[in-house]
Amino acid sequence: MSNSNRSIQLAGLGAILAASVMLYLQRQRNRASQSKSNPSPKSSDDIGNDNELSYYQNLGISTASLPPHILRNIAKELRRKSKAEFLSMKSPMYDNVFMLDPDRNLMCTISLKKAKWYIRKGIAEWTSPIIAGDKLDDTCKYIRLLFQPNGGKGTNCTSDKSDSERLYLQTPKQNICVSCGSNGHHMRHYIVPYSYRSLFPDEYKSHMSHDIVILCPDCHLNIDTATKRRMNQLEGELRDELNKSSTDGYDYWCSPVIEDTYLYHVRSCAIALVKWRENMPFEKVASHEREVREFLAGRQQNGIIDEDAPLTKAQLQSVCGVNYRIKNDEYIPGSELVVQSLNCDGDKIEAFIKEWRRHFINVVRPGFMPRGWSVDNPVICGRS
Numbered sequence: 471m472s473n474s475n476r477s478i479q480l481a482g483l484g485a486i487l488a489a490s491v492m493l494y495l496q497r498q499r500n501r502a503s504q505s506k507s508n509p510s511p512k513s514s515d516d517i518g519n520d521n522e523l524s525y526y527q528n529l530g531i532s533t534a535s536l537p538p539h540i541l542r543n544i545a546k547e548l549r550r551k552s553k554a555e556f557l558s559m560k561s562p563m564y565d566n567v568f569m570l571d572p573d574r575n576l577m578c579t580i581s582l583k584k585a586k587w588y589i590r591k592g593i594a595e596w597t598s599p600i601i602a603g604d605k606l607d608d609t610c611k612y613i614r615l616l617f618q619p620n621g622g623k624g625t626n627c628t629s630d631k632s633d634s635e636r637l638y639l640q641t642p643k644q645n646i647c648v649s650c651g652s653n654g655h656h657m658r659h660y661i662v663p664y665s666y667r668s669l670f671p672d673e674y675k676s677h678m679s680h681d682i683v684i685l686c687p688d689c690h691l692n693i694d695t696a697t698k699r700r701m702n703q704l705e706g707e708l709r710d711e712l713n714k715s716s717t718d719g720y721d722y723w724c725s726p727v728i729e730d731t732y733l734y735h736v737r738s739c740a741i742a743l744v745k746w747r748e749n750m751p752f753e754k755v756a757s758h759e760r761e762v763r764e765f766l767a768g769r770q771q772n773g774i775i776d777e778d779a780p781l782t783k784a785q786l787q788s789v790c791g792v793n794y795r796i797k798n799d800e801y802i803p804g805s806e807l808v809v810q811s812l813n814c815d816g817d818k819i820e821a822f823i824k825e826w827r828r829h830f831i832n833v834v835r836p837g838f839m840p841r842g843w844s845v846d847n848p849v850i851c852g853r854s
């Protein structure tokens with residue numbers, strides 16, 4: 471092949487690569503602007519076909535022509551999508567069972583599990599879909615309480631609530647991604663990261679479905695990255711602040727793991743024996759084998775290992791796999807530091823939760839939040 475022909479071929483390939491990158495970037499921009507300006511629910515089929523691989527296949531560009539970074543993205547996306555089904559919820563998050571008070575006033579929607587609990591306890595009954603004289607949707611399930619809830623006769627538990635909170639409690643919620651509206655695989659998303667929420671006092675943890683929403687795996691990935699970034703920032707700032715005021719010399723930036731130098735050394739000896747034994751001087755091989763034998767003898771119950779028998783492949787492999795990074799018991803996880811800094815102070819916890827709600831709205835800009843959901847809704851059940 472002549473040099474000029476090769477140059478023409480290379481130029482052609484370069485042009486295809488440049489065009490594919492331009493098209494890819496343009497498509498990303500179009501997707502971003504479309505999802506913000508015209509949020510419309512996607513079907514599960516849309517989600518399944520919406521990947522980089524099918525995009526390039528539709529353009530007639532073979533994967534062999536794609537640059538490595540796009541191929542890596544495609545492989546990453548395929549791996550993530552294959553996991554999505556396993557990570558997603560196996561049943562709908564919202565059952566939307568309507569709960570009525572004894573006078574048949576609508577109180578709220580609850581899960582089927584909770585409705586069955588009321589029935590099992592004998593404090594509620596399944597009932598017909600008639601609320602205060604109005605015939606309602608008979609495709610839904612209804613239970614009627616057999617006792618008067620908080621507030622006595624003529625009131626119901628939502629009477630003291632704001633309009634948005636009442637709307638949130640009483641409106642059936644759709645089992646779709648709150649960001650893009652897709653009805654494919656879904657994941658539970660904790661608006662206040664679970665590692666913080668799980669450390670809150672009990673009253674902030676129970677019955678707070680308000681701050682758990684549905685996201686599809688793609689939207690979950692987007693907010694997850696932003697959430698981790700914010701958590702790292704919060705925790706980093708706190709560690710700096712605590713180190714400045716620390717009087718006992720404790721380093722709040724200490725590592726969660728400590729490297730055991732002896733284990734690291736023995737492991738290095740075993741790796742060297744496996745990989746480079748043939749090229750190592752005899753004395754070095756003998757010294758490394760001695761180190762590995764001593765280590766293995768220490769792990770034996772009787773503390774003895776045959777000095778004359780050659781080290782087996784399995785013995786060397788087991789030492790190569792030794793974990794030399796051990797847990798640092800002094801390390802305090804960032805989530806604990808952050809929640810401790812709130813001092814169980816109700817006002818601080820409320821401000822903290824509302825900040826996370828704002829963060830979620832600002833990052834995701836969801837088009838399908840449940841009706842009545844609001845940053846300003848109470849952060850604790852039963853408090854306005």
Ligand SMILES: [Zn+2]
Nearest residue numbers: 647650686689
């Ligand atoms: Zn989504």
